Amino acid sequence: MNEYALLPWNQVHFAKLAKLERSQHLGHAYLIQGQKGLGKESLVKDFSAYLFCQKPDKKNACGDCQPCHLFSAGTHPDFKYIGLEEGASQIKIEQVRDSRNFLANTPLMGKYKILLIHSAEKMNINAANALLKNLEEPASGTLLFLLSHQPGLLLPTIRSRCQQLKITRPNEDVALQWLQKHISEEQAKLCLQLTFGAPLLALNYANEERQQERREIQKSLLELLRSELVINDAAATLSTYQIDDVLEHLMLSLQQILRKLHSDGGSEEFGPGTLELRDIVNILTADAIKPLHKFHTKLLHARSAVQSTANPNVQLLLESLCYQWVKLLRLKKPTALAV
């Protein structure tokens, strides 16, 4: 079982899928959509474990039979996961072709072969077209789960061939109750607020490794403002992290800076791992609010570029963002952008 087995707010979706399966009405392809941090993957893994299990009860896999052991070890032969490979910005056709071979064979252990495609919107056009064939002519016993927080970016022909399951944010009490099993009440409240009510993102935000990463990124922003770092070096530092993560950290940091400036240095709390953010806010004045909003727009454009299938040059994108950060805040003459 995965670490977050049966997240309380996803039990209703699990129950729905299990009921469909019991009445033999389960579709062969589902598009599970919903914002990041709600446990879409966890839901599919819980449900897969349940389908593979030899002795499930109504709500769960037993965790004890051979298929359960294989599944929790990540070695169940009838389950395949594809998503972005390390450092890649797209899911490639080779990955989908491999999974087509996987799906073409009959299940080895039970009734189903299950393919989970994480961040399905990251499939490039060739990969998406290769997948279409599976959606059009599914082999019996195959189950496809496409996960996406941006289903609008999927090919319409793919969307229309999947049944849709939408995961929504849990109410705050449910989210806080779950978070407090992992972090303090104070951290839970703050992190949940910063991550727009998505509990897994909130937990991730509080994670020490992520805090460290966030601080490194904020340190680069701070050093750019203090002219202690040139644009190319700052971009090189940022490029050591996944671009999606960098953009997410930048967005959240910017929102916190803006909130603080809008509240005129009021008592708004910063999240954990944000020492550098305090220093940035100390340098900036209320005059920076407008340029910061402009920078936010730049970040949104950068995110769209990364999320499109245009496959932008990440190093150039980061250099451009660092350049904008310095230029918009006009605290120093920007260092020439080497391209």
Ligand SMILES: [Zn+2]
């Ligand atoms: Zn079992």
